[in-house]
Amino acid sequence: MVLTWAVIGKMTQRDPLPDGTMRHSRRRVLRVGALLALGGTVPSLTGCEPFNREPPPPDPLAPMVDEALALAAAYRDAATTHPTLASRLTPITEAHAAHAAELARITKVALPSATPTASTPADSDATLTGLRELERAAGESATQACLAAPAERAALLASIAAARASHLEALQ
């Protein structure tokens, strides 16, 4: 952390050019690069570089919005293909859609208007097996996201991880 701020301090120093304008010293820029490489802090700094106007890094939870929408789509499609499973699958579809909405709210990502497509096996057992696998993987991603998240996001992610575990139980 100390290194990070020291580096930012260096980055804002500039050298005057003969015409009176300012430019970054090449040597200094290279040194900054070396320090960054040593410190491994490049991702957290990309938004701070005054000479490199890259957009800020995407929110680490943004992919979870898509994941939740894809889950909702998979359940919706499965319920349409296998109407006998609909009463079990519909509440889970709604839960995934609610998760996507909450995740979009906290990440300030606009929910896409197009819904992802899903393909459901014709066999209902294979369908349930596929949904269980999706749910297990999604539970793992919510768990990892929860453990890595700042406090204000951890409660929501924990609840989503718990919901996904309970979906898995409901599909047994």
Next chain:
Amino acid sequence: MNTRTPGARSAHAAALTAEYAAIWAYGPIGVRLTGPAQEAARDAEATHRRRRDTLVLRLTDAGDSLPADQAGYALPFPVTDEPSALRLAVEVEERTAGFWQAAVAATSGAERERALAALVDCAVRATRWRATAGITPLTTPFPGRTA
């Protein structure tokens, strides 16, 4: 790791009171159940006892004062038969989940991992109890969230 932050300390103390109440509630629940449901109640009670013991140890190790267990807890409704026992089991797990969700936000690292595991366990047990009771839907969208 974060047991000593005031937030983690009070969240753990609150979770302990929830675990005390859950253990107590599984007494009246268990006597109204038979067979596999009674077995599930025994298993759930043992899990709540383990979590209580872990919390007591951690709070004691950190030098914190322990909230007192009560001789009895007010039930939200009378437990007179199997359906009411199953309903209470659902409610106990849902309620305990809320305390662990709060503990997740108040902790980090291994402490958060433990709190999350407890929340997940409560949510899964609530789902099993709903299935046993024939309550649908089997799941809630945001386990632990108090409406």
